[in-house]
Each structure stands twice: as C-alpha cells, then as structure tokens.
Amino acid sequence: xxxxxxxxxxxxxxxxxxxxxxxxxxxxxxxxxxxxxxxxxxxxxxxxxxxxxxxxxxxxxxxxxxxxxxxxxxxxxxxxxxxxxxxxxxxxxxxxxxxxxxxxxxxxxxxxx
Amino acid sequence: xxxxxxxxxxxxxxxxxxxxxxxxxxxxxxxxxxxxxxxxxxxxxxxxxxxxxxxxxxxxxxxxxxxxxxxxxxxxxxxxxxxxxxxxxxxxxxxxxxxxxxxxxxxxxxxx
Numbered sequence: 001x002x003x004x005x006x007x008x009x010x011x012x013x014x015x016x017x018x019x020x021x022x023x024x025x026x027x028x029x030x031x032x033x034x035x036x037x038x039x040x041x042x043x044x045x046x047x048x049x050x051x052x053x054x055x056x057x058x059x060x061x062x063x064x065x066x067x068x069x070x071x072x073x074x075x076x077x078x079x080x081x082x083x084x085x086x087x088x089x090x091x092x093x094x095x096x097x098x099x100x101x102x103x104x105x106x107x108x109x110x111x112x113x
Numbered sequence: 114x115x116x117x118x119x120x121x122x123x124x125x126x127x128x129x130x131x132x133x134x135x136x137x138x139x140x141x142x143x144x145x146x147x148x149x150x151x152x153x154x155x156x157x158x159x160x161x162x163x164x165x166x167x168x169x170x171x172x173x174x175x176x177x178x179x180x181x182x183x184x185x186x187x188x189x190x191x192x193x194x195x196x197x198x199x200x201x202x203x204x205x206x207x208x209x210x211x212x213x214x215x216x217x218x219x220x221x222x223x224x225x
Contacts, residue, residue, distance in 0.1 A: 004156070033213075042200055042215030043157065056212060091156050099211060101147065104156030 002026070004105035006092050012111045018080035021108045025073070025094030032069060033102060034060075034077050035091040043091055049075065082112045116140065116203040122220040125195075131188040133219050135201030138182040145204040146177060147213065148186045150197040157200065157215075160186065191223045 005024040013019050025032050030051050035043035046065065048056040051072035060067065064083070069075040079086055089109050093102040118136040125131040137146060145164050149157040161168055161175045163184070168175045174187040188195055198218040205212045 040217070042217055044215070045212055048212070093156070101159040101162060102213065103159065104149075106154075106156050 004092055004094050004103055006105035006108055008108055010109045013082055015084055015112050016081040019082050019110060021077045021090050023075045023092030023105060026103055029094035029096050031095040031097060032075050033093040034067060037089040037091055084112050086110060087112045116214055117201045117216045119201050119216060119219045124222050124224055125191045127193060127223055127225050128190055131191040131221060133186040133199050136183045137203050140181055140203055143206060146184050147202040147204055149200045149202060152197045193223050193225060196223045197221060
C-alpha cells in the first residue's frame with residue numbers, strides 16, 4: 001500500500017514568489033494534516049482537515065498561507081508571497097480518523113532565497 | 114507550547130536496549146502519549162502510543178508511570194538503523210479535535 005505522497009520533494013524560490021505543495025494521503029484516510037518543520041525543531045501543526053473541512057487552522061498564517069482539500073482527498077498548501085523565514089520542510093500526514101495514529105509523507109523542503 | 118520534556122541527545126551501544134525518557138507532568142487524564150521517530154531527511158514514523166497501561170509492539174515498548182507524569186520508550190535491541198530523532202508527543206484534545214504537539218525530541222545515536 002502506498003504511503004502519503006508529497007511533491008515536489010525540493011523547491012527553491014525567490015522571496016515574494018508564490019509556491020504550492022501537493023499531498024496525496026493514504027487511500028481511505030479522512031484526516032489530513034499539514035505541518036511545518038524548521039531546522040532542528042519538531043514539526044508544528046499548520047492545519048488539519050476532516051474530509052474537506054478544515055477543523056483546526058489556528059496555526060496557519062492566513063495572510064500568506066492558504067490550503068484546500070477539494071473532494072476530501074488530495075490537498076494543496078500555498079504560500080503567496082513567500083518570505084525568507086518560510087524556508088522549512090513542509091510535511092503532510094494522514095490518519096484514518098481523528099483519534100488514530102498519523103502517517104507522514106517525506107516532506108517538501110522549501111528554500112526561499 | 115510543547116507539553117513534553119526530553120533529553121537533547123543520547124548514545125546507545127548496538128545490540129543494547131535504548132531507554133528514552135520523557136516527562137509530561139501536565140498531561141490530562143484523557144491525553145495519550147505518542148512516540149514517533151524521524152530518520153534524517155524522512156518524515157516522522159509512528160512507533161507506539163498509550164494512555165495508562167504499558168504497551169508493546171514489534172518495534173518498541175512503552176512504559177508509563179502510574180501517575181502518568183512520565184514515560185520511557187524502550188528499544189530492546191538497538192541497531193544502527195535506529196539512529197534518529199525520537200519525539201515524545203502528548204495528543205491534546207481541544208474542542209473535540211485532536212492535536213499532536215511535537216517538542217524538540219531526543220537525538221539517539223546508536224554506536225557500533
């Protein structure tokens with residue numbers, strides 16, 4: 001069974017440019033998470049979906065970050081415009097329900113120059 | 114606002130048991146303790162979780178103290194491939210939703 005798939009694996013952009021990350025969760029998993037991991041730190045939750053509904057986006061910087069999960073399957077996280085401080089690894093995870101363990105993708109490493 | 118405290122780093126000899134401690138003194142009665150590990154350049158990998166009782170699976174054992182203020186993850190026979198950052202996480206319930214709050218983890222190095 002395929003795990004959580006994220007793309008791209010790496011992305012380098014100039015500041016003020018837009019960028020988007022894509023996540024395909026494990027089939028049948030209704031819960032989807034986006035995390036951001038800064039160098040040397042643990043992952044921090046940005047947003048959590050139950051199906052297509054964002055049930056926790058309190059940590060998402062809404063001035064420049066947006067996310068969507070149309071049809072409750074794939075999800076896209078967007079940053080517009082990117083800032084130098086957005087350089088990090090963006091992780092997607094999914095679980096079969098809100099109380100079950102989450103499975104993580106390999107992440108997208110974003111570098112803003 | 115991580116709810117767990119872990120040592121920054123630990124070493125363990127290959128073949129020996131690795132015991133990774135975690136303090137979660139402010140844990141609430143319905144909050145689970147989860148352990149994940151992250152090998153370099155990969156996403157976190159689920160290891161084990163528990164509420165009150167000790168748990169064991171094919172990867173590890175989780176020992177939770179009776180007052181639930183601390184726990185220990187045990188890798189019974191550490192191998193070089195167990196070298197990773199290990200995160201002890203308290204799953205927080207807020208307004209009916211769950212949130213996994215990661216700390217900075219313990220960097221375990223298994224030595225040959």
